[in-house]
Amino acid sequence: MREALQDTKLNDRGENKTLIRIFGKSCSKWENMGPYRSFALTCFRQFGIGASRFEESISKESTYLIQELANLKGQAVDLTRYFNNAVSNIISKVVFGIRFEFSDKHIHRLTDLLVRHHELLGSGGVEIFLPINIPSKAKQDLIKNDDEVLAFINDMIETHRENFDPNNLNDVIDMWLNEIRLHKSDDPNSFRHPDNMAGQIFLLFLAGTDTTSNTLRWGTQYLVRNPMVQDRIHREIDTVVGRNRLPKLADKPYLPYIQALIAELHRIISLVPLSIFHVAADTTTFRGYTIPKNSVVISNLYAVMHSPELWGDPEEFRPERFLDNEGNFREPDEVIPYGVGRRVCLGEALARQELFIFFAHLLHQFKFEKISEDAPMPSLKPIEGALIHPEPYELRVIKRE
Incomplete structure (x- = not known):
């Protein structure tokens, strides 16, 4: 997979009419998408995303989440809404320039729609791959669902357009409007074409919300099922960080078991089981096989993450597999989430950054338990889609003293 996915001839994007309708023509081919990615990365660097200076933004949202969970005082709760809100607020602050209160119905609706998008898209749905239009209820529901997201984003864009000041660029939308002002394109395949803006922002939200929030949900449910793992993390945090402050990114090298927890979650849940499908840009030969131009190339990540030959006991949740004999964290090449x-x-x-800070902060402050001794354990049966979601589950969030 690593070899194939680094071959530029196997890295094109498919021209699926449904997805182009939703995300715009600039998402159809690599020559269109490449400049968009470069621009998006420039925006990310501008606001510090991925750099150490962005830690404060994530930590601030984490403290809001901690307060919300502390206010529950141990009552039974499904954490879906809390995680969705916290994670989406981080990308919302960068893209829209605002964060939403946890009680805000707008962010509730937006995150519900993003989750529903992945459910309706499915994992490897045939209509994505075939070069013909297959009418289906799922496709119509997907379009209706995503049109509501686009309407929300277009409202945000219009508000930004009305208040636009090229000398004061506060977020991604401002930077995008400025890019269009300076380099507007009439090419319908360009990300600089105004009609493609909302769809590409939609993609940013999809990539930046449901993925991380679902990993957090799976994580808390696996921790409920594995209290000894949770206890070991608590001991590690208390030894390295203490009880008087929250963990920081600078503590990460000294918290190998939290890193191992995240790696094991990536492996065992295989959140995007078939990855993102690629298309052959040209006829090419790979390991003796001829792959014709426009062939769909699918990476079965789930098969790798659950290979008995690689892992020995792939169905066992065992973060220790990512620690060496000295207790240091090691992540093998086979984990490519x-x-x-x-x-x-x-x-x-x-x-x-988000996964480390959220897990480290949450486990510094809380213990996650079943709502009662007689309550069932969280199910490991996934809700399948483009992303694998856990089944809804109520648990107790207990404040650590």
């Missing part, structure tokens, strides 16, 4: 090559996840650096 963000992909590789030029189409690697745009938000990888942000996601890695």
Whole structure:
């Protein structure tokens, strides 16, 4: 997979009419998408995403989440809404320039729609791959769902347009409007074409919300099922950080078991089981096989993450597998949750920061338990889609003294 995904001839994007309708024509081919990625990365660097200076923004949102959970005082709760709100607020602050209160119905609706998008898209749905239009209820529901997201984003863009000041660029939308002002394109395939702006912002939200929030949900549910793992993390945090402050990114090298927890979650849940499908840009030969131009190239990440030959006991949740004999963290090449090559996840650096800070902060402050001794354990049966979601589960969030 690593070899194939770094071959530029196997890294093109498919021209699926449904997805082009939603995300715009600039998402159709690599020659269109490449400049957009470069611009998006420039925006990310401008606001410090992935750099150490962005830690404060994530930590601030984490403290809001901690307060919300502390206010529950141990009552039964499904954490879906809390995680969705906290994670989406981080990308919202960068893209829209605002964060939403946890009680705000707008952010509730937006995150619900993003989750529903992945459910309706499915994992490897046939209509994505075939070069013909297949009418289906799922496709119509997907378009209706995503049109509501686009309407929300377009409202945000219009508000920014009304208040636009090229000398005061506060967020990604401002930078995008300025880019269009300076380099407007009439090419419908360009990200600088105004009609493509909302769709590409939609993609940023998809990549930056449901993925991380779902990993947090799976994580807390696995911790409920594995209290000894949770106890070991608590001991590690208390020894390295103490009880008088929250963990920081600077503590990460000294918290190998939290890193191992995150790596094991990436492996066992295989959040995007078939990765993002690629298309052969030209006829090419790979390891003796001829792959014709426009062939769909699918990476079965789930098969790698659950290979008995690689892991021995792939169905066991065992973070220790990522620690060496000295207790240091090591992540093997077979764990590739963000992909590789030029189409690697745009938000990888942000996601890695978020997962470490959220897990370290939450486990510094809380213990996650069943609501009662007789309550069932969280199910490991996934809700399948483009992303694998955990089944809803109520647990108790207990404040650590």
